[in-house]
């Protein structure tokens with residue numbers, strides 16, 4: 379079945395830095411600094427700024443329910459359809475190396491979004507990204523790859539995590555004491571990897587400048603994506619996207635998602 383073979387990827391594990399692999403297993407998250415060169419990072423930042431400004435001016439900005447109070451962060455969903463430059467982050471070799479390492483391959487892209495933490499936006503609700511997946515968990519069912527388009531600092535809304543919380547293999551319970559949290563501080567251009575079981579939240583921005591991050595959430599292929607790509611994907615991506623990208627978006631199904639019992643291509 380050539381189409382299935384086309385969705386296979388070379389083993390990127392060799393690309394993954396050992397210290398980060400160990401940190402991810404131990405702490406539930408890791409940071410890869412310098413994943414994006416400064417000039418490339420600036421291009422993503424400019425593209426995001428353009429989309430964010432459009433949403434603001436056109437009244438397309440929508441409040442996200444898990445963002446705490448009224449002063450909410452600026453979220454942009456279905457980011458790959460807003461500017462195809464963001465497809466490159468989805469299929470970045472280092473990102474897919476960590477996807478393969480944590481949840482295997484094939485995997486699905488469940489969501490692609492930006493989170494721009496605005497001045498004094500309230501903290502996000504403490505959560506795991508795989509909270510909606512049935513417990514007990516035996517391991518990660520998803521992995522979130524974040525891209526720091528600005529430096530993430532403790533005072534500008536860096537994602538806050540509870541190191542080691544992924545090993546509890548369950549969500550935080552209401553009223554349960556919250557373990558010590560740390561801010562994921564990283565320079566612009568860094569990639570951060572968060573195990574789907576890791577307890578975390580967006581931090582509060584105490585500075586006068588917004589903090590922009592892109593988050594691509596990948597899951598095991600048995601779960602419906604959070605974004606309904608079949609309804610919302612820009613058709614140009616379906617037409618021109620790589621085999622890897624089309625596999626991640628569910629257009630190259632293997633076990634589930636078939637058409638009349640068969641793989642459609």
Ligand SMILES: [Fe+2]
Nearest residue numbers: 505506507578
């Ligand atoms: Fe999250």
